Amino acid sequence: GIQVEQSPPDLILQEGANSTLRCNFSDSVNNLQWFHQNPWGQLINLFYIPSGTKQNGRLSATTVATERYSLLYISSSQTTDSGVYFCAVVGGGFKTIFGAGTRLFVKA
Amino acid sequence: EAGVAQSPRYKIIEKRQSVAFWCNPISGHATLYWYQQILGQGPKLLIQFQNNGVVDDSQLPKDRFSAERLKGVDSTLKIQPAKLEDSAVYLCASRLTRGPNSYNEQFFGPGTRLTVL
Numbered sequence: 001g002i003q004v005e006q007s008p009p010d011l012i013l014q015e016g017a018n019s020t021l022r023c024n025f026s027d028s029v030n031n032l033q034w035f036h037q038n039p040w041g042q043l044i045n046l047f048y049i050p051s052g053t054k055q056n057g058r059l060s061a062t063t064v065a066t067e068r069y070s071l072l073y074i075s076s077s078q079t080t081d082s083g084v085y086f087c088a089v090v091g092g093g094f095k096t097i098f099g100a101g102t103r104l105f106v107k108a
Numbered sequence: 109e110a111g112v113a114q115s116p117r118y119k120i121i122e123k124r125q126s127v128a129f130w131c132n133p134i135s136g137h138a139t140l141y142w143y144q145q146i147l148g149q150g151p152k153l154l155i156q157f158q159n160n161g162v163v164d165d166s167q168l169p170k171d172r173f174s175a176e177r178l179k180g181v182d183s184t185l186k187i188q189p190a191k192l193e194d195s196a197v198y199l200c201a202s203r204l205t206r207g208p209n210s211y212n213e214q215f216f217g218p219g220t221r222l223t224v225l
Contacts, residue, residue, distance in 0.1 A: 035216075094163065095166075
């Protein structure tokens with residue numbers, strides 16, 4: 001099956017800093033989503049982005065499907081950005097595979 | 109628009125007992141998923157329904173786990189008997205449709221946190 005690798009596994013930022021999270025996948029995918037899991041465990045949809053670039057406020061994402069990676073950019077980070085960021089892909093068998101996540105802590 | 113609903117939110121049981129979780133997807137969503145998320149890991153897909161039919165249950169431990177989606181709406185996931193390693197958060201998600209050209213998102217419920225003692 002498809003392998004999904006996220007990096008870095010852990011990230012500590014000072015409030016106001018920018019960051020880039022990466023998701024690599026081992027095979028072609030039909031779709032890709034980025035989620036933020038907040039401290040209460042709720043998975044919040046950030047982007048549905050099988051290809052191309054999208055922006056939503058301080059967040060943006062780019063997926064280069066031909067090179068099998070996606071990037072999530074967080075600018076001017078805030079303490080409320082803390083949590084775990086997951087990349088999830090769906091391959092040819094329609095099975096959803098999550099990466100292990102990037103754990104982000106933003107210090108005030 | 110109401111989101112994915114799950115209940116209960118928390119459950120504590122002893123090993124070898126049985127437990128059931130309930131999920132109500134977003135109205136009109138044909139595809140429903142159950143995931144298991146062990147602490148510190150990403151969610152792992154257990155079973156996927158399209159309407160009331162199972163399309164993937166390859167990672168469901170069928171000797172103890174079962175799931176159904178009668179009438180293609182609500183779904184229940186059952187564990188019988190539970191083991192210590194079943195302690196996890198069980199997440200339900202739904203999606204409008206399943207096909208490869210259906211570029212739409214999965215939406216998740218709040219999850220049920222299960223502790224097996």
